[in-house]
Amino acid sequence: MCLLKTLFDKVWDSHVVDSVTDGPQVLYIDTHLIHEVTSPQAFQELEERAIPIFRPDQIFATADHNTPTLNQHLPVEDPLSRKQLQQLSENCEKHGISLFELGHMNNGIVHVMAPEQGITQPGKTMVCGDSHTSTHGAFGAIAFGIGTSQVAQVFASQCLLLTKPKSMRVTVNGDLAPGVLPKDVILYIISQIGTNAGTGYFCEYAGDVFEKMSMEGRMTVCNMSIEMGARGGMIAPDQTTFDYMQGRPYAPKGEEWEAKLAYWKSLPTDSGASFDKEFHFDAADIKPMITYGTNPGMGMGLGELIPNSDDASFKKSLDYMGLEAGSNLMEMPINFVFIGSCTNSRIEDFRVAADYIKGKRKADNVTAWLVPGSKQVESQIDREGLRDIFTEAGFEIRQPGCSACLAMNDDKIPQGEYCVSTSNRNFEGRQGQGARTILASPLVAAATAIEGKIVDVSKQLN
Numbered sequence: 001m002c003l004l005k006t007l008f009d010k011v012w013d014s015h016v017v018d019s020v021t022d023g024p025q026v027l028y029i030d031t032h033l034i035h036e037v038t039s040p041q042a043f044q045e046l047e048e049r050a051i052p053i054f055r056p057d058q059i060f061a062t063a064d065h066n067t068p069t070l071n072q073h074l075p076v077e078d079p080l081s082r083k084q085l086q087q088l089s090e091n092c093e094k095h096g097i098s099l100f101e102l103g104h105m106n107n108g109i110v111h112v113m114a115p116e117q118g119i120t121q122p123g124k125t126m127v128c129g130d131s132h133t134s135t136h137g138a139f140g141a142i143a144f145g146i147g148t149s150q151v152a153q154v155f156a157s158q159c160l161l162l163t164k165p166k167s168m169r170v171t172v173n174g175d176l177a178p179g180v181l182p183k184d185v186i187l188y189i190i191s192q193i194g195t196n197a198g199t200g201y202f203c204e205y206a207g208d209v210f211e212k213m214s215m216e217g218r219m220t221v222c223n224m225s226i227e228m229g230a231r232g233g234m235i236a237p238d239q240t241t242f243d244y245m246q247g248r249p250y251a252p253k254g255e256e257w258e259a260k261l262a263y264w265k266s267l268p269t270d271s272g273a274s275f276d277k278e279f280h281f282d283a284a285d286i287k288p289m290i291t292y293g294t295n296p297g298m299g300m301g302l303g304e305l306i307p308n309s310d311d312a313s314f315k316k317s318l319d320y321m322g323l324e325a326g327s328n329l330m331e332m333p334i335n336f337v338f339i340g341s342c343t344n345s346r347i348e349d350f351r352v353a354a355d356y357i358k359g360k361r362k363a364d365n366v367t368a369w370l371v372p373g374s375k376q377v378e379s380q381i382d383r384e385g386l387r388d389i390f391t392e393a394g395f396e397i398r399q400p401g402c403s404a405c406l407a408m409n410d411d412k413i414p415q416g417e418y419c420v421s422t423s424n425r426n427f428e429g430r431q432g433q434g435a436r437t438i439l440a441s442p443l444v445a446a447a448t449a450i451e452g453k454i455v456d457v458s459k460q461l462n
């Protein structure tokens, strides 16, 4: 019998409450995050069946998808959004659940808020009715998105009935070139292995590139694990993780910190442990990336040519995008730039953008929205003096929320327009009906806004 365990095995196995031989297992969930979109029906189900919420103090709520990004101090104008936000507040109040509602100093996108509060911790099992829950795996937690009926199960029992996923590992070794950011790393990986490579798997990211990456960068990478089909992504906790966590409001303190720290240090994959599937990449092959199609796997390095394919869905995708095989997107005018979403709306993302933008002015044709992931990020932008850099350059800083990532509020990209966006999905209509999304890093997005077209930032930096 093999006693060597992966990070995933260690966390999973220590949370199994019961199991059926050769069947599913009952997994204990440490932390349940909720937002206004996928929680109302679950609350309703429990109410109808007169089941109490089992452990309300292990649930944290925030309002993010439907929140406006302008005038957050005023009542929400859109009646549907207003109702949904009110519903969340009422449900949390009634059941004694901690809520960071609109206007609260800790409000923000659920996947930005929980890590910055220290709620996200290594070794935890975490769920949320939201696919990008994979983000929290950056800390060495098992974190994954669940459907609304599972939200109700967790409310009622703090457990889920699950079949253990298979394990895969993506290793990237070497040094990244200047201008190649974590977003490029994950867009590159997905462009190489495809949007289904992770189906049925939990993915660990390993190698120099992730070891040297900041927590913000690791979150960007794990965030997009779901875009290659994986249930979630994970990175082994290390000193970078512990330094990020220490002193955060919900992080353990004093003796508890010491005890947890010792446990966290035991979590990394044992050397020699085996995975069901492995991929290896060389950091030197990764360029700043953009996507040209309507799934996140349709990506290429800046300056490369859109490939050709007879596949019908590939052609349909290029049609939607108004692009042709064999062309590159350099010099094509771009009128919208969005820097935000749970992929790239943390302070480091805005620092990268500000660094590039400083002393420059955006092109006249461009509308550039910068949407911080949380109130905390927003105030840090102010504290670090980045707001002035952005406003002097003609960028618009809005208030926190999901915003144009999926346009559930008023932040929509008009029909037919291209938007270079730091979000994670370029699906048809995602940023507004007929809108065309080009996924990129905050650096490529900032450079696009300045130039009014996509430019090869790596040439500028070398």
Ligand SMILES: CC(C)[C@H](C(=O)O)[C@@H](O)C(=O)O
Residues within 6 Å of the ligand: 037, 038, 065, 129, 130, 131, 132, 145, 406
């Ligand atoms: C609205 C929500 C359920 C959805 C998700 O699950 O991911 C959203 O966050 C998204 O990014 O598409």
Ligand code: SF4
Residues within 6 Å of the ligand: 064, 065, 109, 110, 111, 130, 132, 341, 342, 343, 401, 402, 405, 406, 423, 424
């Ligand atoms: S920012 Fe976008 S991807 Fe993230 S939770 Fe909100 S809608 Fe989903």
